[in-house]
Amino acid sequence: xxxxxxxxxxxxxxxxxxxxxxxxxxxxxxxxxxxxxxxxxxxxxxxxxxxxxxxxxxxxxxxxxxxxxxxxxxxxxxxxxxxxxxxxxxxxxxxxxxxxxxxxxxxxxxxxxxxxxxxxxxxxxxxxxxxxxxxxxxxxxxxxxxxxxxxxxxxxxxxxxxxxxxxxxxxxxxxxxxxxxxxxxxxxxxxxxxxxxxxxxxxxxxxxxxxxxxxxxxxxxxxxxxxxxxxxxxxxxxxxxxxxxxxxxxxxxxxxxxxxxxxxxxxxxxxxxxxxxxxxxxxxxxxxxxxxxxxxxxxxxxxxxxxxxxxxxxxxxxxxxxxxxxxxxxx
Amino acid sequence: xxxxxxxxxxxxxxxxxxxxxxxxxxxxxxxxxxxxxxxxxxxxxxxxxxxxxxxxxxxxxxxxxxxxxxxxxxxxxxxxxxxxxxxxxxxxxxxxxxxxxxxxxxxxxxxxxxxxxxxxxxxxxxxxxxxxxxxxxxxxxxxxxxxxxxxxxxxxxxxxxxxxxxxxxxxxxxxxxxxxxxxxxxxxxxxxxxxxxxxxxxxxxx
Ligand SMILES: Nc1ncnc2c1ncn2[C@@H]1O[C@H](COP(=O)(O)OP(=O)(O)OP(=O)(O)O)[C@@H](O)[C@H]1O
Ligand SMILES: [Mg+2]
Numbered sequence: 001x002x003x004x005x006x007x008x009x010x011x012x013x014x015x016x017x018x019x020x021x022x023x024x025x026x027x028x029x030x031x032x033x034x035x036x037x038x039x040x041x042x043x044x045x046x047x048x049x050x051x052x053x054x055x056x057x058x059x060x061x062x063x064x065x066x067x068x069x070x071x072x073x074x075x076x077x078x079x080x081x082x083x084x085x086x087x088x089x090x091x092x093x094x095x096x097x098x099x100x101x102x103x104x105x106x107x108x109x110x111x112x113x114x115x116x117x118x119x120x121x122x123x124x125x126x127x128x129x130x131x132x133x134x135x136x137x138x139x140x141x142x143x144x145x146x147x148x149x150x151x152x153x154x155x156x157x158x159x160x161x162x163x164x165x166x167x168x169x170x171x172x173x174x175x176x177x178x179x180x181x182x183x184x185x186x187x188x189x190x191x192x193x194x195x196x197x198x199x200x201x202x203x204x205x206x207x208x209x210x211x212x213x214x215x216x217x218x219x220x221x222x223x224x225x226x227x228x229x230x231x232x233x234x235x236x237x238x239x240x241x242x243x244x245x246x247x248x249x250x251x252x253x254x255x256x257x258x259x260x261x262x263x264x265x266x267x268x269x270x271x272x273x274x275x276x277x278x279x280x281x282x283x284x285x286x287x288x289x290x291x292x293x294x295x296x297x298x299x300x301x302x303x304x305x306x307x308x309x310x311x312x313x314x315x316x317x318x319x320x321x322x323x324x325x326x327x328x329x330x331x
Numbered sequence: 332x333x334x335x336x337x338x339x340x341x342x343x344x345x346x347x348x349x350x351x352x353x354x355x356x357x358x359x360x361x362x363x364x365x366x367x368x369x370x371x372x373x374x375x376x377x378x379x380x381x382x383x384x385x386x387x388x389x390x391x392x393x394x395x396x397x398x399x400x401x402x403x404x405x406x407x408x409x410x411x412x413x414x415x416x417x418x419x420x421x422x423x424x425x426x427x428x429x430x431x432x433x434x435x436x437x438x439x440x441x442x443x444x445x446x447x448x449x450x451x452x453x454x455x456x457x458x459x460x461x462x463x464x465x466x467x468x469x470x471x472x473x474x475x476x477x478x479x480x481x482x483x484x485x486x487x488x489x490x491x492x493x494x495x496x497x498x499x500x501x502x503x504x505x506x507x508x509x510x511x512x513x514x515x516x517x518x519x520x521x522x523x524x525x526x527x528x529x530x531x532x533x534x535x536x537x
Contacts, residue, residue, distance in 0.1 A: 054368075054408075076408050076409075077368070077371070077372070077375075077408055078368070079366050079367070079368055080368045080371075080372055080408040080409045081408055081409055081410075082408060083404060083405045083406065083407070083408050083412055084404060084405075084413065085404065085405045086405075107410075107503065108410040108452070108501065108502050108503065109408065109409040109410035109411075109412070109413070112410060112413040112414070112451055112452070113408065113412065113413055115413075115451075116404070116413055116416075138506075139506050140508075146500075146501055146502060146503075146505045146506070149506065197367055197368065197371075199371050200358055200362070200367050200368075200371065204362045204366065204367045205362065217366075217506065219366040219503075220362075220366055220367060221365060221366045221367075221503055221506065222364075222506075222507060222510070224506075
């Protein structure tokens with residue numbers, strides 16, 4: 001393992017310290033927690049937004065803290081969902097009396113830890129609602145199993161639910177629009193190389209030189225299919241098709257596109273992927289409303305990308321436009 | 332059997348020893364069908380448990396178990412944190428105010444623990460999770476009028492080994508579907524350590 005770290009056990013804490021040192025006017029770390037909150041939290045008369053996740057997905061999740069997006073982000077250990085007490089601290093810190101909205105990615109651990117935090121908050125009289133993001137089409141959606149995972153599509157949920165809350169939307173309204181995003185967003189990822197959790201010291205799996213893995217998650221967990229590496233165009237076609245197969249788009253529909261890097265893939269390659277994705281979408285008669293290319297939801301130093309499509313209507317478009325001062329999503 | 336405070340503390344210490352010395356092994360099991368954090372999560376959590384117990388004084392077994400639960404809940408994270416946290420919390424509640432736990436009381440506590448885990452994880456036996464160790468232990472306890480420490484250990488071991496042939500339908504391993512077959516479930520292995528440690532404590536006490 002070759003990484004810029006002091007002590008593998010301290011990576012999360014030291015990252016958070018560096019994050020606050022970089023943005024002292026925008027964010028604060030709640031004492032004795034791994035919670036990064038808006039400097040001015042709780043914002044009066046606004047629904048508070050909290051998201052969480054293991055670390056290793058930077059800029060997620062702390063990068064999405066800021067006016068127009070999240071009020072707080074809870075960082076777990078690398079790839080491990082944060083504990084209920086930490087989430088509870090975040091909920092208390094952002095509640096202005098209007099209630100708190102939780103954005104959860106669909107992983108067993110995240111869901112259970114959030115449920116417990118929600119129970120703690122409700123016991124103290126704080127109203128809590130949540131949405132569980134499950135945009136990854138690589139995983140079968142079945143009520144008998146854990147269901148689909150949440151990956152890069154989560155960023156759109158942060159943006160749009162955050163905008164709704166910033167406009168003064170009630171807890172129920174924020175929930176309604178977040179549900180709408182989740183119903184209309186789909187993603188799939190692929191990897192060229194694995195990644196190494198600092199405290200584990202070795203990669204979570206091995207990919208040979210000419211291999212790639214499709215349907216990869218964002219935690220170094222294996223994907224659904226391992227195969228020989230193809231050209232960018234073939235890859236973009238396959239990923240886009242898998243996403244479209246799971247959406248119900250008709251000609252003339254508008255989509256927002258996110259070509260997300262998993263950490264080690266140069267933007268050059270992401271743009272090459274986007275070239276083909278946008279060509280396919282226009283050939284099929286879909287309109288691209290806006291495209292986001294970059295590292296939004298990463299998996300440490302994994303090389304690879306994900307393709308996310310969000311079907312947008314006027315409401316979602318308007319909310320996408322709302323100002324955001326989040327450090328990793330300024331507009 | 333009888334469980335008093337000092338045995339419960341020793342139970343946790345032995346569990347911690349097993350987990351620390353198998354941290355890499357647990358992590359490698361989780362790398363195969365999960366995300367590779369199980370060994371790290373458990374090692375962090377049980378080390379804190381042992382630290383906490385050694386720096387506190389207790390009157391009741393239930394207070395020890397409550398601290399175990401709260402420490403695991405706040406230090407483990409992942410799926411196993413809330414699940415083990417729930418298991419020990421349910422045991423603590425079931426044994427509230429008891430100084431020396433006898434066998435029927437212990438049996439009841441384990442039953443409550445398993446029910447808590449099933450409820451929290453919305454999972455049942457056969458889904459390749461830690462429930463595949465806990466439930467066979469309950470079945471075993473229900474059949475005995477007196478606890479044979481050795482048998483407790485071998486029951487847990489057999490149950491743990493049997494997870495190899497299961498297809499995961501809950502937890503992260505479920506994403507792999509058929510590909511999860513042929514690997515041990517990491518949470519079942521850590522659960523095995525918990526019962527193996529208990530068996531050692533009981534044998535020493537006997
Ligand atoms: N729904 C469930 N019910 C019972 N046990 C479960 C469930 N889901 C997972 N487990 C157990 O938890 C173990 C994995 O724990 P681990 O600490 O690795 O959490 P994780 O799944 O990686 O969590 P996270 O998703 O937050 O990273 C599995 O091996 C399994 O025994
Ligand atoms: Mg794991």
